[in-house]
Amino acid sequence: MPDAAFHPDWLSRPGDTISGLMARRSLNVGRLATLMGRDSHLVRQLLAGCVRIDEEIASLLAKHLGGSINFWRTRQKRFDEALDNATGALHPDKAQEWLRFLPVADLAKGGWITKGRGPAAVRSLLAYFGVSSPDEWQSHYMSFANNFTYRTSPTFENKLGALSVWLRQAEIEADGTVCMPWDADRLRASIASLRRLTKLKNPMSFIPKLRSICGAAGVALVFVKAPSGCRASGATRFVSADKALIAMSFRHLSDDHFWFTLFHEIGHLLLHGRDATFIDGDAADSSSKEKEANDFAAQILIPTGRLEAFQDVRPTTKSVIRFAVSIDISPGIVVGQMQHSKLLGPGQLNHLKRRYNWDEIQSALSSL
Helix, strand or coil: CCHHHCCCCCCCCHHHHHHHHHHHCCCCHHHHHHHHCCCHHHHHHHHHCCCCCCHHHHHHHHHHCCCCHHHHHHHHHHHHHHHHHHHHHCCHHHHHHHHHHCCHHHHHHCCCCCCCCCHHHHHHHHHHHCCCCHHHHHHHHHHHHCCCEECCCCCCCCCHHHHHHHHHHHHHHHHCCCCCCCCHHHHHHCHHHHHHHHHCCCHHHHHHHHHHHHHHCCEEEEECCCCCCCCCCEEEEEEECCEEEEEECCCCCEHHHHHHHHHHHHHHHHHCCCCCCEEECCCCCCCHHHHHHHHHHHHHHCCHHHHHHHHCCCCCHHHHHHHHHHCCCCHHHHHHHHHHCCCCCCCCCHHHCCECCHHHHHHHHHCC
């Protein structure tokens, strides 16, 4: 079929081909970036569809992933044509409505889309989400948003546009993450190893180990800062038959919240099968599955056999530290669980919690 007749009503990004070839060659984002002599951010932008494949990039992809330079040029050309057709077919009113719904400024600031207004912004969003229209975006993200189980405070309004952006970023990160095939038994057997990492203070120390342990069980563990309006702490879903995704936002930047959320998401994977997608935010349990995941996480952090001793921990720094040492976990996590169980007030002993910042998190991620 000649190029002039190629007018698909779907968008297949070159990034999809790149991620498939990366998986086939067991290349993660950092490794491919090193081979290409470019930074990891560029590879992520290629996966997201917000950087065009020019002659130089086509040559690098051909060398390190396969295919000819012409293959990659043609792949980009057809994607550009499909984007132009989809953008041109969209009614201006529909386009403006979509732009108002999404945090376009945050996306551009993070380098996930090209800066622009009007049709240029719409074109970038279509590329980012890999859809041919806002209706397709809504079908893919908003229809299963109705099935999400939220652990979210009723006093906060969840902005689904911002949530969809965060989820898309997590999917792109998962595309560039190399994993073994999904293995529930291996993940369950790894819980003790994961729990031991709670005592490590620096994300540079525990993030690579977390990624490695989860990847060996078929879980792409990704860390994506939530954009404005997105109050998600974590998310769980299967992105393919052989790969599960856990997305973490480090939203509260404290060890008690981070580790509880991580084990909560692992609970969803082990207890609730492949079909559901779970988005977890702030507060009250809203379903039996959320309660099951909460109980799963709580029992990992405070073993059932130590619950009686936990109930007797005095609200003092010395007592909390002594108990934390006895169960081989960080004092901040004990404080968080005591606050949740109303054994401490929300402002008590917070100095025992370890605090993170995004600079050290990004440093840990850049080393992967």
